[in-house]
Amino acid sequence: MDPSGLDAVGALSHETLGDRVTGELRMLLIAGRLGPGEKLSLRRVAEALGVSMMPVREAVSRLAADGALEVLPGRAVRVPVLTLAQFRELTRLRLLVEGFAAEEAARVADEAGIEVLAGHEAAFQRAARAALPDAAAAVAANRELHFALYRSAGMPSLVEMIERLWLKAGPILNLDMRHEPRRLDGGSAVVAHAALLDALRRRDAAAARAALVADISAAAAHIESTGRLAP
Structure with missing residues (x-):
């Protein structure tokens, strides 16, 4: 610990x-x-x-x-060690629930809320692109960005649902990011975050969902490839 x-x-x-x-x-x-x-x-x-x-x-x-x-x-x-089947189930649920939250955020988020997200993304990029990537700071900024997005949808019960999913998925997601900090710089998360912010500014709900789905899917595919999940 x-x-x-x-x-x-x-x-x-x-x-x-x-x-x-x-x-x-x-x-x-x-x-x-x-x-x-x-x-x-x-x-x-x-x-x-x-x-x-x-x-x-x-x-x-x-x-x-x-x-x-x-x-x-x-x-x-x-802390439980997820099996591959459990992880895939969690990923499917995250794609549905968090994708919906991204759509709702694109419809209702105000400019101030979007700028808060942009601030978290800037912090993520600073940590990821440092000469010696700061994995802990990147993990924190990524989490803050995601939950600021979900809160901006204005649905507290939805945020509670997502928190319950992250209770199980968070340890393996963030372990991956901490163990491979070099993958942060220019990786899929940077691209997906940029697309997400662009979609929010354009109020494009479908594009916001697509960006969030791409972010989750790319991270999940990498985690599956590392062999850190139980059979």
Whole structure:
């Protein structure tokens, strides 16, 4: 587990601790700070967040029920390793749900919202095109761009659905980006993001969906080729 990721969140107050610990762990999973197969030390989590073991166990139970964490024999906890079939199912669902969000965003996003997306894309390009690519910054900028897009559709329940998909897909998606930072510069994500922003500015819903689908599909195809998925 990435110690800096937990240390950065700081101690929590004693109000609704189960919910808040769940939220922190959700964000670590979505952000790819916890990788597939990585074991989670509940004591380490409790110490980093300044809470007792009880809310941590509660949070783990919730995330295990969602399939985002896996409780092994002996009560060990780890991030699940997706099978190829599971990954392909998640990809199909992401194409449908996130593609729809991109269409809706193209119809309703205002200029200010589009410029926020452009800012995240600029940050992604800076990280990707640096002499020594900053994979962590690129991962963060990519996530911020995607979720700013989905929020701009103005459908909070849709964003919740997408977050649930990223809970399972996030670790493998971001592990791929972190392990191969050189693939970022001039890669498919840069091209797809540019096409997405152009479609949003033109209010072209079909083109926005196509750009988002191209982004997800290219990343998924590469991940399948790396052999990091279970049979």
